[in-house]
Amino acid sequence: MKGRFLSLLLPPTAWLVAFLVVPTMVLAGSAFSADGMRALAHAGTWVLFWRSFWIAVVSTAVCLAASYPVAYFIAGCSTKWRNLLLFLVVLPFWTNLLVRTYALKFCLDPIGWSDTSAVIFAIVQNFLPFMILPLYASIEKLPPRLLEASQDLGASPARTFWKVTVPLTMPGIAAGSILVFIPVLGVFALPEFINERTVLIGSQINLYYGQGDTGAGSALTLVLMIFTILLTWIYSRFRKSEGLV
Amino acid sequence: MRKLLGGFTGIVLVALYAPIVVMIVFSFNESKYSVKWTGFTLDWYRMLAHDDKIHKDLWNTLKISSVSTVLATLLGTMAAMAARNTFRGKRLYQTLVALPVMVPDIVLGMSLYALFRFLGIPRSLVTAVIAHTTFNLAYVAVVVSARLQGLDRSIELAAQDLGAPPLWAFWKVTLPAILPGVVSGAVLAFTLSFDDFVITYFTTGPGNGTLPMRIYSLVRFAVTPEINALSTVILAASLVLIAAALKFSRVPVAGGGR
Amino acid sequence: MDDYDVTLRGVTKSFGGRRAVDDVTLTIRRGEFFSLLGPSGCGKTTLMRMIAGFESQDSGAITLGGADMAGIPPHKRDVNMVFQNYALFPHLSVAENVAFGLRIAKSDDVDGRVRRALAKVNLAGTEKRSTTTLSGGEQQRVALARAIVTGPRVLLLDEPLSALDLKLRKGLQEELRRLQRELGMTFVFVTHDQEEALAMSDRIAVMNGGRVEQTGTPEEIYERPATRFTAEFVGSGNFFEGTGDGRTVRTKDGLSIESAASGDVTLLVRPEKMRINGGGGLPARVEEVLYQGASMSIILKAGERRLLVEDANDGALARVRVGETTTVSWRPEDVLVLPR
Numbered sequence: 001m002k003g004r005f006l007s008l009l010l011p012p013t014a015w016l017v018a019f020l021v022v023p024t025m026v027l028a029g030s031a032f033s034a035d036g037m038r039a040l041a042h043a044g045t046w047v048l049f050w051r052s053f054w055i056a057v058v059s060t061a062v063c064l065a066a067s068y069p070v071a072y073f074i075a076g077c078s079t080k081w082r083n084l085l086l087f088l089v090v091l092p093f094w095t096n097l098l099v100r101t102y103a104l105k106f107c108l109d110p111i112g113w114s115d116t117s118a119v120i121f122a123i124v125q126n127f128l129p130f131m132i133l134p135l136y137a138s139i140e141k142l143p144p145r146l147l148e149a150s151q152d153l154g155a156s157p158a159r160t161f162w163k164v165t166v167p168l169t170m171p172g173i174a175a176g177s178i179l180v181f182i183p184v185l186g187v188f189a190l191p192e193f194i195n196e197r198t199v200l201i202g203s204q205i206n207l208y209y210g211q212g213d214t215g216a217g218s219a220l221t222l223v224l225m226i227f228t229i230l231l232t233w234i235y236s237r238f239r240k241s242e243g244l245v
Numbered sequence: 246m247r248k249l250l251g252g253f254t255g256i257v258l259v260a261l262y263a264p265i266v267v268m269i270v271f272s273f274n275e276s277k278y279s280v281k282w283t284g285f286t287l288d289w290y291r292m293l294a295h296d297d298k299i300h301k302d303l304w305n306t307l308k309i310s311s312v313s314t315v316l317a318t319l320l321g322t323m324a325a326m327a328a329r330n331t332f333r334g335k336r337l338y339q340t341l342v343a344l345p346v347m348v349p350d351i352v353l354g355m356s357l358y359a360l361f362r363f364l365g366i367p368r369s370l371v372t373a374v375i376a377h378t379t380f381n382l383a384y385v386a387v388v389v390s391a392r393l394q395g396l397d398r399s400i401e402l403a404a405q406d407l408g409a410p411p412l413w414a415f416w417k418v419t420l421p422a423i424l425p426g427v428v429s430g431a432v433l434a435f436t437l438s439f440d441d442f443v444i445t446y447f448t449t450g451p452g453n454g455t456l457p458m459r460i461y462s463l464v465r466f467a468v469t470p471e472i473n474a475l476s477t478v479i480l481a482a483s484l485v486l487i488a489a490a491l492k493f494s495r496v497p498v499a500g501g502g503r
Numbered sequence: 504m505d506d507y508d509v510t511l512r513g514v515t516k517s518f519g520g521r522r523a524v525d526d527v528t529l530t531i532r533r534g535e536f537f538s539l540l541g542p543s544g545c546g547k548t549t550l551m552r553m554i555a556g557f558e559s560q561d562s563g564a565i566t567l568g569g570a571d572m573a574g575i576p577p578h579k580r581d582v583n584m585v586f587q588n589y590a591l592f593p594h595l596s597v598a599e600n601v602a603f604g605l606r607i608a609k610s611d612d613v614d615g616r617v618r619r620a621l622a623k624v625n626l627a628g629t630e631k632r633s634t635t636t637l638s639g640g641e642q643q644r645v646a647l648a649r650a651i652v653t654g655p656r657v658l659l660l661d662e663p664l665s666a667l668d669l670k671l672r673k674g675l676q677e678e679l680r681r682l683q684r685e686l687g688m689t690f691v692f693v694t695h696d697q698e699e700a701l702a703m704s705d706r707i708a709v710m711n712g713g714r715v716e717q718t719g720t721p722e723e724i725y726e727r728p729a730t731r732f733t734a735e736f737v738g739s740g741n742f743f744e745g746t747g748d749g750r751t752v753r754t755k756d757g758l759s760i761e762s763a764a765s766g767d768v769t770l771l772v773r774p775e776k777m778r779i780n781g782g783g784g785l786p787a788r789v790e791e792v793l794y795q796g797a798s799m800s801i802i803l804k805a806g807e808r809r810l811l812v813e814d815a816n817d818g819a820l821a822r823v824r825v826g827e828t829t830t831v832s833w834r835p836e837d838v839l840v841l842p843r
Contacts, residue, residue, distance in 0.1 A: 004411065004412075005327060008323045009338075012323050013338065015320055015378070016342065019357065020341065020344055020356075020379060021341075023356035023359060027355070027359045030363070066257060069254065070253065070254045072250060073251055073253070073254045076247065085254070089258070089261075091487070092265075094436055094483055094486075094487050095479075095480055095483045096440040096479050096480070097442065098442050098457050098460045098461060099476040099479050100264070102268070102460060102464055103264035103265045103268035105464070106264065106271065106473065107267050110280045125261065125264075143590070145588065145590040149592075150592075151577040152583055153578075153603050153604035153607065153650075153653065154578050154604050154608060154653070155578055156578050157246075157578075182348070182349055183349050186350065186351040186352060187349070189442055189443065189461055193464055202349070205351060206351075209447070214362060217355060218355065218359055221351065221355040221356065221359075224348075224352055225352045228347060228352070229344075229347055229348065232347040
């Protein structure tokens with residue numbers, strides 16, 4: 001019994017240690033080099049982080065605002081419509097991000113829309129499925145009787161929404177937000193397509209990489225890694241359920 | 246109110262699909278530069294068909310995706326099954342397995358690049374496969390784990406009670422029951438691999454480019470209908486994959502219980 | 504007119520072709536404990552939901568305190584509901600649940616009123632607890648406190664005790680009755696449990712298939728049922744179908760029963776009104792004796808017919824043995840006449 005368990009546990013663990021833990025250590029080593037430290041000392045780097053952070057926050061917020069009505073609508077549909085709509089929403093997720101971004105670029109270029117708002121629009125448009133699905137899952141679990149009870153006690157539909165629906169769908173909101181925020185923080189090809197002069201953390205890392213400045217690239221990557229792991233850890237602290245993710 | 250929500254949903258869906266539709270339509274556009282429609286042509290597709298570099302890219306993509314999917318499915322399933330037991334350090338283990346999903350893909354790409362560089366290993370298809378396997382492992386583990394949680398362990402105990410040795414019980418009882426989860430995980434892994442850009446970008450060798458990388462480099466040069474054609478082809482390939490995945494998920498599992 | 508708090512006139516509601524509520528007319532008086540009694544699917548819950556405003560009727564009118572409720576949404580009606588599965592807000596504490604309606608109405612002394620409401624339902628001191636740590640009975644009482652604290656005109660209770668075990672149910676029945684009398688609030692109580700309805704109500708409306716079979720006090724419903732359905736649903740009975748000529752009713756299996764009824768009728772004699780070994784009456788054989796502690800049920804067979812006799816456990820009956828032959832009799836005035 002024990003032998004069987006270990007034979008199951010060891011290979012994936014060994015793999016992950018070799019290709020996750022060790023690279024992180026190498027990354028850290030590379031980051032704490034002269035090049036790396038220089039990059040971190042440079043004020044512009046932190047401006048970049050700040051900028052990427054804010055774009056990610058805004059994108060996530062807009063994504064949430066756009067996704068909630070859609071998720072709410074789908075949750076109120078009949079099963080047949082629900083399946084169809086969910087399928088339509090999820091389908092883009094299964095296709096190539098670059099292809100989708102390129103298609104958007106192809107439409108936006110002629111109009112000439114390529115500033116930061118266009119970048120945010122592109123991000124939101126691409127990450128909608130990531131937000132809609134967890135929101136939908138949460139909204140769908142909401143017992144309708146609770147909404148009735150709220151109205152019965154005198155709360156208008158609007159008040160019921162803010163005082164009952166939103167608090168109770170917080171798990172979905174949190175899950176969706178994390179699923180969008182973290183990848184967006186490190187995105188680089190997407191914004192570059194829309195506006196090649198966009199410089200975010202991702203593109204800066206790419207720049208260092210292209211110049212062969214591994215130390216600087218590693219330093220930025222390490223900071224990004226620590227930040228997102230920290231965020232995920234905080235998120236899991238506030239969640240009460242089990243599971244791997 | 247429902248009408249408003251429904252209308253909004255419609256707008257969102259249009260925003261999701263319109264660019265793609267436009268792109269596909271214009272892949273048949275005769276004119277190379279203008280956005281005006283000048284005529285229908287298959288020239289761009291013909292160019293693709295004759296482009297050896299693109300063929301190589303396609304091959305590379307398929308190779309990397311298939312090998313890494315097999316590896317990731319194997320390792321991911323093992324990881325999920327090991328996680329059924331309670332043991333010391335289980336929390337740490339779970340965090341480790343979930344790690345690739347917790348960070349942006351550029352972090353994974355860059356750290357693996359740092360590793361290979363440090364070890365002096367030149368990048369190639371092999372290093373790309375290693376990278377893909379690593380992040381796919383996490384996804385497969387999550388999917389299979391979810392399936393395992395819903396599994397009634399008493400069927401395994403029943404099998405053993407009826408005299409089946411553990412390995413036999415696993416093969417004939419547990420595995421068939423989780424097979425849909427394993428297949429879903431595998432399909433997810435393959436699709437994610439096929440579409441991946443960032444991680445491949447950092448970990449594959451020169452001359453071992455993939456289709457997504459080709460798109461990236463083409464776009465940086467100029468927007469041409471060729472890219473539209475290539476994108477459409479990639480899109481079609483994804484859709485074929487999805488259709489195959491849906492077909493697979495309907496495969497009946499031997500032995501009943503849901 | 505002012506005496507009536509809730510009136511329903513010709514209310515009808517259909518779901519997909521099926522009439523859930525069929526032309527119901529009822530008046531519920533202010534301060535009354537009124538029950539809607541019937542089997543599942545009889546329309547009582549739909550009716551209640553229409554009073555609350557969660558469904559709107561296809562036709563007919565509903566008034567509350569004299570005002571027509573057509574087009575008025577639930578949050579504007581002075582009606583509060585205690586839901587069957589309590590519907591407590593999981594993200595709010597007990598006190599916050601109870602305070603919910605008060606905060607919307609911007610009442611003053613919210614804390615005081617919450618405290619008093621919880622004390623009224625015997626839950627003093629639970630203010631800060633999470634609703635998920637409460638037992639079923641306690642959750643029920645929080646739901647009750649929440650619904651009464653805003654002092655609504657009418658309180659609707661949707662089978663509130665059905666999920667509780669017997670002892671708890673009986674205890675809460677008493678509490679609810681006492682509470683209603685204290686508050687003087689109109690209670691509209693939905694249940695399928697006829698004993699419950701009989702014990703608690705001032706008046707009952709018996710419903711079946713969307714229609715009201717009979718409305719009356721518990722005594723009226725039980726002692727003078729208007730239809731066969733009501734007679735069968737509320738309490739048990741021995742039924743005799745036959746034709747009467749004004750002096751006796753003759754059944755198909757040859758029984759002659761003294762009754763002033765004429766025409767095709769169904770006669771009903773309640774089990775507790777029947778006597779064994781009283782001399783005269785139907786010869787019957789004892790089939791089954793069911794000991795129920797405080798009372799006994801005896802099942803007899805007279806020919807092909809099964810009869811049920813119930814009486815208090817007073818020793819005399821305890822001497823009845825299975826297989827014994829005896830006689831079953833009753834007083835003519837205890838024979839109830841029902842339409843066929």
